[in-house]
Amino acid sequence: PSIFKSRESLSPEYIPGQLPHRDKELKALASYFKHLVTTPGSISQRVLITGRIGTGKTALAKVFGRDFTRLAAEKGYKVRYAHVNCHRNRSLYNVIADIGRQLDVPVPPRGLSSKEMYDLILNHLDERDEYAVITLDEFHYFANISGPDAVYFIVRTYDAEELFRRLNFIFIAIDPVKLGFLDPTTEGYLLRHLVKLNPYTSQQLFDILKYRAGESMYEGSYDDEVLKFIADFEGWDKGGGGNARHALEILHVAGSSAEAEGRSRITIEDVRKAIMSTSREILTVSEAIRDSPIHELLILLSIVKLLRKTGRSELKMGEVEDEYNAVCEFYGEVPRKHTQVYEYVMNLSRAGIIQARSSGKGQRGRSTLITLPYGPLDVLERYLDELIRKKIQ
Numbered sequence: 001p002s003i004f005k006s007r008e009s010l011s012p013e014y015i016p017g018q019l020p021h022r023d024k025e026l027k028a029l030a031s032y033f034k035h036l037v038t039t040p041g042s043i044s045q046r047v048l049i050t051g052r053i054g055t056g057k058t059a060l061a062k063v064f065g066r067d068f069t070r071l072a073a074e075k076g077y078k079v080r081y082a083h084v085n086c087h088r089n090r091s092l093y094n095v096i097a098d099i100g101r102q103l104d105v106p107v108p109p110r111g112l113s114s115k116e117m118y119d120l121i122l123n124h125l126d127e128r129d130e131y132a133v134i135t136l137d138e139f140h141y142f143a144n145i146s147g148p149d150a151v152y153f154i155v156r157t158y159d160a161e162e163l164f165r166r167l168n169f170i171f172i173a174i175d176p177v178k179l180g181f182l183d184p185t186t187e188g189y190l191l192r193h194l195v196k197l198n199p200y201t202s203q204q205l206f207d208i209l210k211y212r213a214g215e216s217m218y219e220g221s222y223d224d225e226v227l228k229f230i231a232d233f234e235g236w237d238k239g240g241g242g243n244a245r246h247a248l249e250i251l252h253v254a255g256s257s258a259e260a261e262g263r264s265r266i267t268i269e270d271v272r273k274a275i276m277s278t279s280r281e282i283l284t285v286s287e288a289i290r291d292s293p294i295h296e297l298l299i300l301l302s303i304v305k306l307l308r309k310t311g312r313s314e315l316k317m318g319e320v321e322d323e324y325n326a327v328c329e330f331y332g333e334v335p336r337k338h339t340q341v342y343e344y345v346m347n348l349s350r351a352g353i354i355q356a357r358s359s360g361k362g363q364r365g366r367s368t369l370i371t372l373p374y375g376p377l378d379v380l381e382r383y384l385d386e387l388i389r390k391k392i393q
């Protein structure tokens with residue numbers, strides 16, 4: 001007995017053929033970038049997509065990029081699309097280098113500055129008479145880590161130059177409120193062309209689940225009742241998060257457990273269990289750490305293990321480091337030095353995955369206190385262990 005005909009098409013990386021209930025937003029993007037297939041080079045467009053997790057921001061940009069470049073090619077225009085994850089890249093230079101890589105710009109072996117790299121990309125496009133739409137995904141993260149100067153560089157530095165019109169941008173951010181630390185002009189600039197994605201209602205999620213189930217599961221292995229149960233649990237209008245990723249994950253887990261028990265049909269009970277094991281916090285965290293460097297994950301795992309072992313609510317930096325050294329040994333990894341460990345802890349804290357605060361003056365000076373405001377820890381520990389093993393091999 002089998003449930004899945006294509007498990008991959010349920011994975012978060014998979015780009016679906018269509019996006020039910022995002023027609024209006026796709027049309028809005030097409031209209032913002034229309035100049036690329038009528039009067040390319042007339043402007044450099046910048047559009048901001050915002051919405052909560054799982055509202056389809058990434059999928060929207062990727063589907064748009066895929067369909068729009070095809071349409072442009074049919075009309076005889078050369079438009080390229082690059083999708084850069086700012087969380088994965090972490091610095092202005094890495095972001096720009098990734099754009100270059102995706103646009104097939106040959107990079108000389110000697111080190112380049114961000115600006116030199118940028119110019120290389122612009123000249124490359126100019127020589128080939130190509131235009132590009134660049135999506136900077138998780139832009140709020142980039143803004144947080146790299147600071148206002150880097151944002152300014154990307155968003156506005158080249159405003160006046162004609163060559164720059166070869167590049168057009170889509171910025172993706174969790175919520176416009178989080179951009180509040182930008183200078184008001186840059187923020188105003190970014191908010192001028194806004195595509196805001198609302199959380200999905202239960203009816204919308206039902207349609208999305210139905211479409212995605214049809215692609216990934218055999219007919220007869222699920223029914224409308226199962227899909228409706230998930231949609232009602234997660235639907236925004238029913239008090240859920242309106243998060244399509246969560247809804248799809250529940251379906252995926254429910255299907256897996258039915259399959260593991262040798263059944264060829266998903267039951268409501270499978271769904272109930274799947275909902276239990278995919279708590280919202282875990283999903284949010286798993287999303288946030290998907291691209292974290294391995295040692296950041298090892299540190300997070302150390303924190304989780306130690307919180308479980310001690311039963312305390314807060315940990316000292318020193319203890320976490322000791323646990324981290326032991327955890328590294330277990331996985332056969334060489335531990336990083338103190339300053340680097342501290343840097344990782346601060347990254348985790350900035351990303352909201354852990355909370356770190358200074359203890360104030362104690363008997364032996366200041367120390368950093370670390371805690372996790374969510375759980376359950378055993379599920380987190382299992383999740384981290386799996387993720388780390390996957391990344392190590």
Ligand code: ADP
Binds near residue numbers: 014018
């Ligand atoms: P976000 O970037 O807002 O966190 P994603 O674009 O990653 O959300 O979407 C989460 C998951 O839900 C992905 O697997 C995506 O393919 C799927 N998804 C989101 N919206 C739709 C939709 N309208 N139709 C089909 N699948 C969707």
